[in-house]
Amino acid sequence: MSVKFLCPYCDQEFVTKMVLGDHIKSAHSDIIESAKESIGYTFCDACNQVPYCGIKVYVKDGRIIRLDSWENYPNSPLCSKGFATLQRQYHPQRLGYPLKRTTPKSLPDPRFVRISWEEAYNTIVSKMKEIREKYGPEAVLFYCGDPKEMRPAVSRLATVFGSPNFGTESSTCFRAAALASQLMFGLIVLGNPPTRDTKTVLIWGTNPAWSRPFDMPKLFDAKEKGAMFIVIDTRRTPVADKLADLHLQPRPGTDDALALGMMNVIIERKLYDKEFVENWTYGFEALEEYVKGFTPEKVEEITWVPSDKIVAAAELFATNKPGTLMAGVSTLTHTTNAVQTVRAILTLVALTGNFDIPGGVTVPTYPLPFRSHDMGDPDFIMEKKKIEMKNKRVDKDYFPVWAEIVHEQIQVNLLPEYVREGKIKMAILFGANVTIWPQFQEYQEALKNMEFVVAVDYFYRPWTHNYVDIVLPAATNYERFEPFIWFGRKIYVRKPVVKPYLEAKTDWQIVFDLAVRLGYVEEFWGGDTKKGLDFILQKAGVTIDEIPIPDGKVIPPPGPEEYKKYEKGLLRKDGKPGFPTPTGKVEIWSTILEKYGYDPLPVYKEPEESPRSKPDLAQRYPLILITGSRVPMYTHSKWRELSWLRDLMPYPVVNINPEDAEKRGIREGDLVMVENAHGKIRVHAHITYLVPPGVVDVSHGWAMIPEAHVNLLIPRVFDPISGFPTYKAVLCEVYKA
Amino acid sequence: MKTNTAEQKVLLYDPTRCTGCLFCQIACSYQHFKEIGLEKANLHIIFDDKTGEFEAIYCHHCDEPLCVAACPNEAAVKDEITGLVKINPIRCIGCKTCTVTCPLSAPWFNAERRVAVKCDFCDGDPKCAKFCSPQAIRVALRKEAWEFNRKRYLGV
Structure with a gap:
């Protein structure tokens, strides 16, 4: 019997494989052509919102088969998180259909059933209208978590709907540092990586090796060119190990005292920039008087940093100019003195005259007219209308400074209080995770007690979604084009590379669809998200279709880059020289804080819980707990669903110094209890020199292992100015489980 | 060349x-x-x-690779033109000799494929x-x- 070979496309028979091959090549060339790989480009949403690392995507038969770095793109290469987005894309547990709860929220089992998009939209819209009628539009909270790409659209919907209560997870991350900077400079200045001219780099509470790896080449290059590095970090991070000429390890939560100690040295020895201080700062005399108490010896007592190191660091930063600052935005603010700590560090920049000089801490002269911190532009999110509605903000009595300065979002950390007082009745959550907050049970309770809650997400996450009424599936970065992004003056856009998974929709589309159904057809361009993006882009004079993929488009600046912009009147809207603050100067003495009854100077305040403020408690719980620090394979609580990443770090750990571990009889990998006055958790011990003796560092974001969630140990104590929780300075004790 | x-x-x-x-x-x-x-x-x-x-x-892709010298089945070869040392998985018999002889243990034994990989x-x-x-x-x-x-x- 002879073997026959059948053509899979036309059932013709052939005697040999070779003849069949020739036949397919000649007769079915179109099929072969379509099965070839095609290349697409997108940017990663695994960290978000700053990196936007570029991904080159190889697609075959409508399926992504391989990922690579986008060449000639500012932020690359890809990291483990970027690669893992491929597993996320085809994960069997991804949400594919809208879901509706069928049991009352008082019952633990939600019993979700699949519904159509039409039903989901109609339910949400009728609920929104009902709440607006009963309690007013401000009773609806709009919230964006992570990834943050839907922020402008959701913010616009909130304004149009009439609710100023739009909040984001920046309530625990970036915004307090930005607020501190706005109080001082009137601008958001949090430092930048070194340039060619930089001679000293002050890295304070950040570890770019693990959080911004694409910045590392700049740092190593600066080091090779002879720049001096001062690293201030409690932990012995890779950045401290590899770069630091001076490594200062303050006790967690005492960075404010350390900055004041450095100022004391700089002022006592007259090392400050007299010209800048005299002409461009407000309140220097008061500061001079205040820092007299912070001698290096006194600061050593507070911060555990040797006094000679404090003197050396201060002298180096003040004399070896120009110097730049790279400050961690959410390390320094996770204490009960958040805003003042950042203000103290920024005062150092002002005193040394390192602001806006080549190689120093600069702001771009001609930035594109979009804002990076809320990824939009004030006109798109209708900021003017938000300011008009200021009186309806739920946070205005709790955090008046935040309510005055931060126009675009509210402080959501007091959600349980807002709900308890009956101010918030409904919430629309995009990518929300309630376990980011300390004592998160109260936030779950708050969701339960609201009349109606909608969540939009990639995955079903029970710790949040068990308390909501409707869950909608979102499309990933491979399936959407919104929004565009920019680096400096270069704009990049993307195209969807594959079709959305099952019935998933892009979050911008969900917002636009809801808006149209609510009757805001004109404000939302009839539901066309592309026109919405074009509205933002018109300020740069381009449309989305004019920007080529993958090259991007540079919008040429109107003039050359300038320095000392405060002298030339380039910082203020009215064109006068100076800074956009009430006094027109750098406000070391903040007139806004003074107005609201807070301490106007960047003062030192011991953390709520510390060996100095609560010595009795410290006897029972002698270790200082820090949490929220980054690891290379995860960004905070994201992507724990992905086994690719879980293989790299399968469970949360408590990093403990060998000295502390030996005292407690703990060995590597042991199960240990971490306990304090607020709760206790069980995690594995990792013995490491990363943390100094007396400090332990517990991994965060492990909601999928409920008994190991570190936020159970964090009290609900907040910074009075910004409302930031104290993730980085509480007391605890570790013992073998 | x-x-x-x-x-x-x-x-x-x-x-x-x-x-x-x-x-x-x-x-x-x-x-x-x-x-x-x-x-x-x-x-x-x-x-x-x-x-x-x-x-x-x-792997340093040595001039005189020990893995190549030790391989009993000529699976590990040094490419004359590119200078790269590679292991041919078809010829590899999984004897692990190369993993032992290499001073750095650069080749390693993959239990799934049952061949040495480098x-x-x-x-x-x-x-x-x-x-x-x-x-x-x-x-x-x-x-x-x-x-x-x-x-x-x-x-x-």
Whole structure:
């Protein structure tokens, strides 16, 4: 019997494989052509919102088969998180259909059933209208978590709907540092990586090796060119190990005292920039008087940093100019003195005259007219209308400074209080995770007690979604084009590379669809998200279709880059020289804080819980707990669903110094209890020199292992100015489980 | 044409730039096994937590490779033209001789495929170097690598 070979496309028979091959090549060339790989480009949403690392995507038969770095793109290469987005894309547990709860929220089992998009939209819209009628539009909270790409659209919907209560997870991350900077400079200045001219780099509470790896080449290059590095970090991070000429390890939560100690040295020895201080700062005399108490010896007592190191660091930063600052935005603010700590560090920049000089801490002269911190532009999110509605903000009595300065979002950390007082009745959550907050049970309770809650997400996450009424599936970065992004003056856009998974929709589309159904057809361009993006882009004079993929488009600046912009009147809207603050100067003495009854100077305040403020408690719980620090394979609580990443770090750990571990009889990998006055958790011990003796560092974001969630140990104590929780300075004790 | 060995491209590891993120190992395992796993990588970063010392184990594509000399079935071969040392998985009998004879144990035994696996230089574009942000591991000429490592280990 002879073997026959059948053509899979036309059932013709052939005697040999070779003849069949020739036949397919000649007769079915179109099929072969379509099965070839095609290349697409997108940017990663695994960290978000700053990196936007570029991904080159190889697609075959409508399926992504391989990922690579986008060449000639500012932020690359890809990291483990970027690669893992491929597993996320085809994960069997991804949400594919809208879901509706069928049991009352008082019952633990939600019993979700699949519904159509039409039903989901109609339910949400009728609920929104009902709440607006009963309690007013401000009773609806709009919230964006992570990834943050839907922020402008959701913010616009909130304004149009009439609710100023739009909040984001920046309530625990970036915004307090930005607020501190706005109080001082009137601008958001949090430092930048070194340039060619930089001679000293002050890295304070950040570890770019693990959080911004694409910045590392700049740092190593600066080091090779002879720049001096001062690293201030409690932990012995890779950045401290590899770069630091001076490594200062303050006790967690005492960075404010350390900055004041450095100022004391700089002022006592007259090392400050007299010209800048005299002409461009407000309140220097008061500061001079205040820092007299912070001698290096006194600061050593507070911060555990040797006094000679404090003197050396201060002298180096003040004399070896120009110097730049790279400050961690959410390390320094996770204490009960958040805003003042950042203000103290920024005062150092002002005193040394390192602001806006080549190689120093600069702001771009001609930035594109979009804002990076809320990824939009004030006109798109209708900021003017938000300011008009200021009186309806739920946070205005709790955090008046935040309510005055931060126009675009509210402080959501007091959600349980807002709900308890009956101010918030409904919430629309995009990518929300309630376990980011300390004592998160109260936030779950708050969701339960609201009349109606909608969540939009990639995955079903029970710790949040068990308390909501409707869950909608979102499309990933491979399936959407919104929004565009920019680096400096270069704009990049993307195209969807594959079709959305099952019935998933892009979050911008969900917002636009809801808006149209609510009757805001004109404000939302009839539901066309592309026109919405074009509205933002018109300020740069381009449309989305004019920007080529993958090259991007540079919008040429109107003039050359300038320095000392405060002298030339380039910082203020009215064109006068100076800074956009009430006094027109750098406000070391903040007139806004003074107005609201807070301490106007960047003062030192011991953390709520510390060996100095609560010595009795410290006897029972002698270790200082820090949490929220980054690891290379995860960004905070994201992507724990992905086994690719879980293989790299399968469970949360408590990093403990060998000295502390030996005292407690703990060995590597042991199960240990971490306990304090607020709760206790069980995690594995990792013995490491990363943390100094007396400090332990517990991994965060492990909601999928409920008994190991570190936020159970964090009290609900907040910074009075910004409302930031104290993730980085509480007391605890570790013992073998 | 046989390449001049001094002009051959090899990997060069600079421990002063390494931050221990292990993205090189991840990129390597993704390239060769389409998954992310630290074990399935052809190079390994080892570090001492206490002293902060870093070292990388990776194939140097030696001039006179011991793995090639030891292979009983001529599976490990040094390419005359490119200078790369590769293991042919079809000829490999899984005897593990190369993993023992290599002074660095650069070839390793993959239990799933039951063959020895080692760095193939990603055919000229090593993914470990491509995905290393601080450029701690990079592609360099062998003469540069000689000079660098002489300075590093011997101080001259």
